[in-house]
Amino acid sequence: MSQEPGPADARRSEDVDTSHAVPDPDPANTPEQEIAIEQAFVDRVYDRVDVLRADAVGDRDAGYRHLAATVPGAQYERDVFVYRAARRIADLDSQHEGLVFGRLDFDDRRVRHIGRLGVRDEEYRTLLVDWRAPAAAPFYRATAVDRQEVARRRVIRSFGRGVEEISDDLLNEDAAERLPVIGDGALMAALGRKRTGRMRDIVATIQAEQDAAIRAPGRGATIITGGPGTGKTVVALHRAAYLLYQDRNRYEAAGILVVGPSAVFMKYIGRVLPSLGEETAALYSLGELFAGVEATRQDRPAVAAVKGGTVMLPILRRLIRQTPPDAPAELRIVYRGDVFKLDAADLAAARARVFEKEPHPNLAKTEAGRALLVALWRKVKPVLPDAEPAKYSRDVGSRGEFLTFLDHWWPDLDPAEVLGWAGDPRRLASASEGHLKREAVDGVAASLREADFSIPDVALLDELRILLGVKRQPRGRDRIRSWDGIQEVSTAQDRFYDRPERQARDAFYEDYAHVIVDEAQDLSPMQWRMLSRRGRAAGWTIVGDEAQSSWPRPKESADARRRAVPSGRIHEFHLTKNYRNSKEVFEYAADWAQPRLRTIDLPEAVRETGVPVEVVTADPDALLPEVAGAVAAALEAVEGTVGVIAPYDRHGELAAVVHDDRVTLVGPLESKGLEWDAVIAVDLDAVAAAHGPGVAYVVLTRATQRLKRIDLG
Numbered sequence: 001m002s003q004e005p006g007p008a009d010a011r012r013s014e015d016v017d018t019s020h021a022v023p024d025p026d027p028a029n030t031p032e033q034e035i036a037i038e039q040a041f042v043d044r045v046y047d048r049v050d051v052l053r054a055d056a057v058g059d060r061d062a063g064y065r066h067l068a069a070t071v072p073g074a075q076y077e078r079d080v081f082v083y084r085a086a087r088r089i090a091d092l093d094s095q096h097e098g099l100v101f102g103r104l105d106f107d108d109r110r111v112r113h114i115g116r117l118g119v120r121d122e123e124y125r126t127l128l129v130d131w132r133a134p135a136a137a138p139f140y141r142a143t144a145v146d147r148q149e150v151a152r153r154r155v156i157r158s159f160g161r162g163v164e165e166i167s168d169d170l171l172n173e174d175a176a177e178r179l180p181v182i183g184d185g186a187l188m189a190a191l192g193r194k195r196t197g198r199m200r201d202i203v204a205t206i207q208a209e210q211d212a213a214i215r216a217p218g219r220g221a222t223i224i225t226g227g228p229g230t231g232k233t234v235v236a237l238h239r240a241a242y243l244l245y246q247d248r249n250r251y252e253a254a255g256i257l258v259v260g261p262s263a264v265f266m267k268y269i270g271r272v273l274p275s276l277g278e279e280t281a282a283l284y285s286l287g288e289l290f291a292g293v294e295a296t297r298q299d300r301p302a303v304a305a306v307k308g309g310t311v312m313l314p315i316l317r318r319l320i321r322q323t324p325p326d327a328p329a330e331l332r333i334v335y336r337g338d339v340f341k342l343d344a345a346d347l348a349a350a351r352a353r354v355f356e357k358e359p360h361p362n363l364a365k366t367e368a369g370r371a372l373l374v375a376l377w378r379k380v381k382p383v384l385p386d387a388e389p390a391k392y393s394r395d396v397g398s399r400g401e402f403l404t405f406l407d408h409w410w411p412d413l414d415p416a417e418v419l420g421w422a423g424d425p426r427r428l429a430s431a432s433e434g435h436l437k438r439e440a441v442d443g444v445a446a447s448l449r450e451a452d453f454s455i456p457d458v459a460l461l462d463e464l465r466i467l468l469g470v471k472r473q474p475r476g477r478d479r480i481r482s483w484d485g486i487q488e489v490s491t492a493q494d495r496f497y498d499r500p501e502r503q504a505r506d507a508f509y510e511d512y513a514h515v516i517v518d519e520a521q522d523l524s525p526m527q528w529r530m531l532s533r534r535g536r537a538a539g540w541t542i543v544g545d546e547a548q549s550s551w552p553r554p555k556e557s558a559d560a561r562r563r564a565v566p567s568g569r570i571h572e573f574h575l576t577k578n579y580r581n582s583k584e585v586f587e588y589a590a591d592w593a594q595p596r597l598r599t600i601d602l603p604e605a606v607r608e609t610g611v612p613v614e615v616v617t618a619d620p621d622a623l624l625p626e627v628a629g630a631v632a633a634a635l636e637a638v639e640g641t642v643g644v645i646a647p648y649d650r651h652g653e654l655a656a657v658v659h660d661d662r663v664t665l666v667g668p669l670e671s672k673g674l675e676w677d678a679v680i681a682v683d684l685d686a687v688a689a690a691h692g693p694g695v696a697y698v699v700l701t702r703a704t705q706r707l708k709r710i711d712l713g
């Protein structure tokens, strides 16, 4: 729900009054006096929200009282009614923290407050404008050069219901005589705040170039590029919230999918959309897009490079045609007193004939039975010339022994099982003849013998799912629709509101209205294919930075992306300011990366800390004490989180440094997209050698305040 009119209402009436008059302040007011003025307004909004919540609870309860409705259609109406009330309650509940965060004072002395929700007063006049409404745009877009009639922009920071801090930005110098200007820079304050390990929303401080990307049209493809820390991830998430607000029916009914590189990353960003009141987007990491698998393991770079490439397509196509390992090698049938046999060669020929008719084995069972009967018939006919084909087929085809044979010879295949076959180097070598060298076969086969699947395996499993054939499912009753298509409201309501971190749609759902891909520079061609299946009719938001890529063949990936994303309108946005790293950290990272990377998109870091990057060389045998010392010093120096980023083969020996909630130890690939207040980068040269300079550049750009590099001597 939103009390604020959505864009449709705004279009209908451009002059929906979104501002209100307030008495002129005294320009000499102290910060405390101004805080008190805002507090009075904030209290008024909360009072109103309390009333609205009570109304919504009343509506929901009234809906439940009609539970016994038996008149056709009445149950549906009740469901819709209850659903809408439940939504309204959830919205109001989710937005309690910092509900009012912005205020615009216009040249004509009108005032507009901006918040996480739209709220109207008893007379349906706007009290608070939703940050996503067109009327809120000047809060993000107005600049001294293009003021959009804004005289002063104010950011209000609260804790619970209490206003704590105000920070103003005077856009019209002439208004200084009538408007007090307080505080120094909400953005800098937000950027300097300690990190907690969960990304926060930035509604109060979205910058103009970010706002433009957030509000781009939902259809077609929106491509957002920018160097490290420019807010690509946070912008993409706010964009999801914007799209949901802007066309709730469409985006809730068909869904928005947000895909990121790793489970750690999804956890890191997982609270942003709920904090914006949006619970319905599906968040999946690349390792989770195959139902039942939650892959978090990375393959060795050389193996990942093979598994992600389109070379896997012909290999998988051959693999599914191989005879299953436990399939019987001979069929014997007694017909009219004679024994008839199909040997291995006959069975192989029959198998090949099935594939000529139906390339998807899991859809070919009937065809397989027919092929066996035909092959047997060729043996029967010469021996029993008077046999009748129809009678023979009916008789043999309905026998238990024949059907049991068929089940074993042509079992329903599971993608995980088929991928497992490729763990046998002989099978893989046969499927990949002419495509892979011996060394690659051995590497891939060995990786497929591991106990669990790796992240690149998930795209292969998904490809196999399609190659094996997907049986048509009756459209599930529990597929989630918007309220106007909802079927079982109590179920939907539970799903939306009762689980803290939920998935609205399963991993195979294919009809998303919008797909947001973060860290897109790293997607392999096979991963692009997996995503394209989930958004055939979708709009796309693609976010990335080529320089941070770990995929070795960017052209192959770009081609795959072009094929995955429907051609059509493309909106491109480029973000230019680094909000994460201090200038000191970013300049160090850029100096290191520039000579090593072909293309690099260098943003401008907006914040200085005066703390230079530290570089030390440690004895390889004394790495643990060196890192432990660095962690202890970092915990002292920063209030927030500390990240140790080290090559995977060092994790065992370094595990002991994680003795505090604020400390995490991750591999270079998992550090993508994340940030810590202090970062300790272990053996950067090894990271660059194993994963390429792009990944080492990622490692160097994770710190908000302090970076220490520990090399091995």
Ligand SMILES: Nc1ncnc2c1ncn2[C@@H]1O[C@H](COP(=O)(O)OP(=O)(O)OP(=O)(O)O)[C@@H](O)[C@H]1O
Binding pocket: 187, 190, 191, 199, 200, 202, 205, 206, 207, 210, 226, 227, 228, 229, 230, 231, 232, 233, 234, 235, 545, 548, 579, 580, 672, 673, 674, 675, 701
């Ligand atoms: N307008 C803003 N106001 C406050 N904080 C911001 C703003 N824009 C970005 N940030 C913060 O800057 C940090 C970096 O943002 P984000 O992770 O989205 O960048 P990114 O471009 O995806 O980075 P990378 O490509 O290096 O992973 C985050 O802490 C984010 O909250």
